[in-house]
Amino acid sequence: MNTSPGITGFESLLQSRVSQTDLIRSWVIGSITISIIGITFISMAAGFGTVVPQLFYFPILYTAYFYPDRSKYLAGCCAVAYLMVSVPFIVPDLMHIGGVLFQSLLFIGIAAGAGYILKNRECRMPAVAQDEPGTIQEMLKTGECDHVEFKLQSLWSSDLTKDEIAAAESVEVRKYRNNASKFIIARSIAGFLNTDGGDLIIGIQEDRVHNILRVVGIDKDYEKLHETDRNPDGYRRMLIDSVVRKYLPDIYSTASRFIHITFPVVSGMTVCHIHITSSDKPIFVDTGSEEIFFIRIDASTRSITGKNMTRYIINRFSSG
Secondary structure, eight states: OOOOSSOOHHHHHHHSOOOHHHHHHHHHHHHHHHHHHHHHHHHHHHTOOSSGGGGGHHHHHHHHHHOTTTHHHHHHHHHHHHHHHHHHHHTTOHHHHHHHHHHHHHHHHHHHHHHHHHHHOOSSOOSOOSSHHHHHHHHHHHOOBTTEEEESOSSTTTTOOHHHHHHOOOHHHHHHGGGHHHHHHHHHHHHHHHTTOEEEEESEEEETTTTEEEEOOSHHHHHTSOGGGOSHHHHHHHIIIIIIHHHOGGGGGGHHHHEEEEOOEETTEEOEEEEEOOOSSOOEEEOSSOEEEEEEETTEEEEOOHHHHHHHHHHHHTTO
16 A cells, blocks of 8 residues: 555644744644634623634635645644534524534535645646656756756665765765755755755766767665665655655645655666746755755855845745
8 A cells, every 4th residue: 555645634744844934834723723712602602603713714724735634634623622612602593503513514625625635736737748757868868957857866865874974075974974865966956946846866876078968767775774665655655754744744745735755767677757847935955953044046056144044045945
């Protein structure tokens, strides 16, 4: 049985590391919800409770937008709170009790519907043509650019020894050690998310001496996975759980909206094609100790900070 890229509900909530952005959003959602419960109590006590239920839609829809899988749990909490606050004021009027029950169920229905639409909507159709191998061959002819990047492997650092890490010239290896290769993949994905989207192809070797790109496939990465995961489904799970969930927690629960992973066979080799659509909000790479903002500039992914980052985020995301 294949695991869905987006693990739903409380499992997602427990497994994903909570970022600072998540904490702020949770505080906003909780504050609004508690305030509405208080307004509901006061309004029902005063006999003006007919409009109050609609106020619960605000936190429910806000949650659905950022966390489609979790919105139904908030809706359930809102429904229970609305029942507990309202019913004592309308007993024994069965008609009003029925109306309150219907409204409570409507909370859950709206959350489920909104969550489904937002989780499965396509921001933009993937730029994978019907002839996907042919499309990748064209990318190879054109080379890397602001919308295309090639990587040899995603797990090359996973089995480095302590001595190899200590002797490494790579800043990423010295800093992130065996997770360096996964961090680099996350960095590339974030760069595309924060810019205009693009395509990341894993399984391509770059010969800098002869300026040639060779298709070598992802068999070397397969060897580093558990035996039962040496297949496209296992590789996809590794990317979602070890790269997206670990380093890009803000989009983990909605990864399918922005990341489309396929495994075309090109020149007889299986490669991993990650098509990334542009995000409608700034996405930071969360390393656990810091949050880094990356963008795509020409054929490279670069971090920006300070005023440059602030200016870029305002210009890029404010209109959305």
